[in-house]
Amino acid sequence: xxxxxxxxxxxxxLRHLFRRPFTIQYPEEVRQVPPRARTNLLWFDERCTGCSxxxxxxxxxxxxxxxxxxxxxxxxKDRYEIDFRLCMFCGLCVEACPYEAIxxxxxxxxxxxxxxxxxxxKHALTRMARAxxxxxxxxxxxGKKAPRPGQLVAIK
Amino acid sequence: MDDLEKSLHQNLLITSVDHVLNWARRSSLWxxxxxxxxCAIEMIATTTPRYDIARFxxxxxxxxxxxxxxMIVSGTVTWKMAPVVRRLYLQMAEPKWVISMGSCANIGGPxxxxxxxxxxxxxxxxxxxYVPGCPPRPESLLQGLILLQQKIDRMxxxxxxxxxxxxxDFSQYLPPDDPVxxxxxxLFPPFPQYERPPEQEKVAG
Numbered sequence: 001x002x003x004x005x006x007x008x009x010x011x012x013x014l015r016h017l018f019r020r021p022f023t024i025q026y027p028e029e030v031r032q033v034p035p036r037a038r039t040n041l042l043w044f045d046e047r048c049t050g051c052s053x054x055x056x057x058x059x060x061x062x063x064x065x066x067x068x069x070x071x072x073x074x075x076x077k078d079r080y081e082i083d084f085r086l087c088m089f090c091g092l093c094v095e096a097c098p099y100e101a102i103x104x105x106x107x108x109x110x111x112x113x114x115x116x117x118x119x120x121x122k123h124a125l126t127r128m129a130r131a132x133x134x135x136x137x138x139x140x141x142x143g144k145k146a147p148r149p150g151q152l153v154a155i156k
Numbered sequence: 157m158d159d160l161e162k163s164l165h166q167n168l169l170i171t172s173v174d175h176v177l178n179w180a181r182r183s184s185l186w187x188x189x190x191x192x193x194x195c196a197i198e199m200i201a202t203t204t205p206r207y208d209i210a211r212f213x214x215x216x217x218x219x220x221x222x223x224x225x226x227m228i229v230s231g232t233v234t235w236k237m238a239p240v241v242r243r244l245y246l247q248m249a250e251p252k253w254v255i256s257m258g259s260c261a262n263i264g265g266p267x268x269x270x271x272x273x274x275x276x277x278x279x280x281x282x283x284x285x286y287v288p289g290c291p292p293r294p295e296s297l298l299q300g301l302i303l304l305q306q307k308i309d310r311m312x313x314x315x316x317x318x319x320x321x322x323x324x325d326f327s328q329y330l331p332p333d334d335p336v337x338x339x340x341x342x343l344f345p346p347f348p349q350y351e352r353p354p355e356q357e358k359v360a361g
Contacts (some may be wrong), residue, residue, distance in 0.1 A: 023208040026298045031206075039293065060266055085263040088290035111287045111300035113307065115278060115320075118262065118288050 030108070035142070038091045040106030041082065042132055043125040044140070046147060047101035050075035057096035062086040082125060084110070085120040105141025106132060163239025181225070181251065182308040183213040183321070185301070186226035190244065195258040195291040202294040221247040227281070228297075232260040232267060233274040235330070239339045245281045246343065255300050255307070256283045259290045273288055275329070280340070282319045301352050 024031045033039055049069040066079035093102050106128065112118055120128070133139075138146040180342050191199055202209045218224040223332045233241055245254070256277055259265035267273035274280065284307060287300040307318070324344030330337035342350030 022205045023211070024206060025211070026295050027208060027302065030295065031294075040289070040296075060268075084259075084288040085258060085286075086265065086268055087288070088259055088266050090290075108293055108295035108297060109299045110289070111285055113301050113303065113318075114284060115262070115276075115286055116284070118286060 033105070035105075037104065038120050039104050040108065040110055041087070041089070041094070041102055041104055042129050042141065043080065043082065043102050043105045044129050044146070045077075045101075045122070045126050047099050048080065049099055049101070050077040051090075051098070052079070053096045053098060054093035054102050057092045059090065059092065060088055063085050063093060069105065077122065080122045080125065082120055084120060085115070100140070100142060100144070103141045170313065177313065178309050178311055181311075182305040184198070184216075185214040185225050185226045185253070185304070185308075186218050187214060187226040187228050187246065188221050188248065189217040189219050190221075190227060191230050192233060192237065193258075193260060195260070198291040199228055199230045199257065199296055199297065202297050207294040207298060209298065211222060211300070212298070212305065214301060221245075222249060224248055226250055227252065227254045228257050229254060229261045229277045229281075229283075230257040230291075233277050233280070234272050235274055235336050236272075238274045238277075238280050239258045239336065239343060241291065242280045242323065242340065242343045251311075253284045253304055254281055255285045255287060255297075257287045257289075257297060258292055259288060262286055262288060265290060270319035278320070279322050279326070279329075282317075282321050284319050320324070 024127040025097050035154075052065040055061075055065045060083075062083040062085075064079060064081040064083075065077070067075040069133055070076050082148070089104075090154060091104055132141075133146050138148055140146050174358065188265075191197075197288045201207065203215055203217070214226065221227070225248070227245060227248065232282050245252070256262050260267065260273070264270070264273050264275040268275055277283065285300045285304045287296050289296050311317075322344075324341060326340060339350055342348055
């Protein structure tokens with residue numbers, strides 16, 4: 001019958017009119033990403049021992065760790081810096097870290113006006129991690145619980 | 157800034173004109189259709205209904221730089237491509253803005269120490285917003301666009317642009333007789349005449 005195809009096509013168009021909107025209104029709502037997605041990195045000071053495994057695993061060499069030994073044998077982290085200008089977010093540092101101190105799953109609002117703002121030192125990274133933990137009920141991106149502020153933990 | 161300019165900034169007429177102009181400029185940012193590498197795929201994904209860059213009035217990707225306001229440098233810029241990027245930027249009409257998207261455009265990314273890749277597109281064109289990522293997720297690009305809109309909101313017709321102009325000095329990257337360097341330097345003020353190297357004649361047979 002003539003026109004049946006057109007009617008079928010228009011019916012599909014009509015059906016799409018009544019579907020839920022597809023768009024995610026980004027700044028207001030954020031899409032959930034898969035847990036193993038290669039997103040922005042977060043570094044957690046309380047988990048890091050300063051062993052520099054991440055820096056050795058980094059193919060770009062964008063992680064800088066400088067430590068000095070303490071009396072009890074542990075390491076004091078003098079500097080811990082990630083150069084996000086150079087970082088290619090491959091996640092090899094996440095795989096390498098034996099203490100899960102560096103994890104993917106950070107926020108998306110990382111665009112900057114000034115070039116050197118993308119170079120983040122220990123304090124900037126800690127601010128990012130604190131903001132993440134505050135807004136996520138003190139849960140790490142991998143699902144484990146994080147210590148609350150003021151709570152002392154020993155990481156084995 | 158002298159006193160006259162300060163009083164101009166507080167002028168009621170100028171601030172109202174600024175308000176209207178900035179509103180018009182920030183809500184119709186038309187990007188140039190211009191993708192260089194894998195970041196371009198994420199840029200295309202940003203225009204899809206899931207993320208919908210049209211919510212910010214920036215969905216009309218113009219095929220000509222002369223109709224575009226915004227250049228999203230998405231991807232690796234090689235030295236051979238650098239004069240082209242600079243020329244496309246010069247062809248855009250003022251006022252124009254640039255977003256540097258991804259680690260490759262920011263500093264060269266994993267090729268930063270290579271011989272063939274420009275270490276940062278900021279050496280060639282002035283950049284307004286940097287978006288880190290490899291490639292950045294569409295959300296990050298949208299965040300960069302929002303930052304750019306906030307920056308346009310602060311603009312004034314009597315003020316200056318708050319961004320760093322490239323110096324046009326490539327002496328630490330390329331040898332002096334390099335044809336790419338000569339072409340690039342001809343695209344910086346005072347725009348000296350650039351003579352192309354003579355093309356080799358085709359040998360018959």
